[in-house]
Amino acid sequence: GENVEQHPSTLSVQEGDSAVIKCTYSDSASNYFPWYKQELGKRPQLIIDIRSNVGEKKDQRIAVTLNKTAKHFSLHITETQPEDSAVYFCAASKGQSAGNQFYFGTGTSLTVIP
Amino acid sequence: DTAVSQTPKYLVTQMGNDKSIKCEQNLGHDTMYWYKQDSKKFLKIMFSYNNKELIINETVPNRFSPKSPDKAHLNLHINSLELGDSAVYFCASSNSGRAYEQYFGPGTRLTVT
Secondary structure, eight states: OOOEEEEOSEEEEETTSOEEEEEEESOTTOOEEEEEEEOTTSOEEEEEEEETTOSEEEETTEEEEEETTTTEEEEEEOSOOGGGOEEEEEEEBSOSSTTOOOEEOOOEEEEEEO | OOSEEEEOSEEEEOTTOOEEEEEEEOSOOSEEEEEEEOTTOOEEEEEEEETTEEEEEOSOOTTEEEEEEETTEEEEEEOSOOGGGOEEEEEEEEOGGGTTSOEEOOOEEEEEO
């Protein structure tokens, strides 16, 4: 089965700096990679995703890159703000439809220091 | 409000007991999921139902039994609770063609003493 590894497990950055979270996956058949944000005591929420036919996707201050050859993908947050503090999860799946299992990384706890 | 709701939000019980967690979604989705998040925040799929049919059944003890009476509900029953079952259980839902857009419930924090 798929194995998703996520690094680092904790990350502290100064407000305004960038944060990068990296994930690797093992199954080359995986082709869909969402990222979720979970604020303290709240539910995970989808923030951005990328499909295997795309190398990079950007949405305002967040971007995700994918290297299919190396089987790794990364989340980039620029100009970080205190409200970006949360646990971030990457995930990998072989598709977007029901029946395609999502394998989650172990999470990165991001703290943005004001 | 349109949402995924779970009850109860907190559940404290003793080892050996049987308990149920209920999940309801009014988003019109046809697929529902149960996830377990352990103390290290690791989020792992347990079950998934599409149109009331089980489509994902991960390796979980058979003490865990999901039940989907209709597309809007997916309940989780746990028999003979063990200390290791302590975790936060999240229900989620999506449409089958957009499984990436999973809407998570608020979670149920289960503590087994």
